[in-house]
Amino acid sequence: MAYSTANPPVKVASGVGSGGPSLWIYNSADVHTDVDAADYFTNGDALGMKVNDHVQVAQTVSPFGVTLHLVTAVTSGGAATVGSALLS
Helix, strand or coil, rough: CCCCCCCCEEEEEECCCCCCCCCEEEEEEHEEEHHHCCCCECCCCCHHCCCCEEEEEEEECCCCCCEHHHHHHCCCCCCCEEEEECCC
């Protein structure tokens, strides 16, 4: 599948101070490895995504699941890339 700007991630918590990360929630039928693709969030910059923001992704079709991702790159005027976060 592919990202659709009609179903963007939603910022649910803003970072504290000038450099703290924000938290985003994203629901999609895409598997987490699709979401990890380079420039997946094509409008990430316009949404306000920043490097080190956290993105919680809920897969809405079987196999259902929730993964945590970290914004690793945002191009000026363009897309955001996320990577899976390791929880320990």
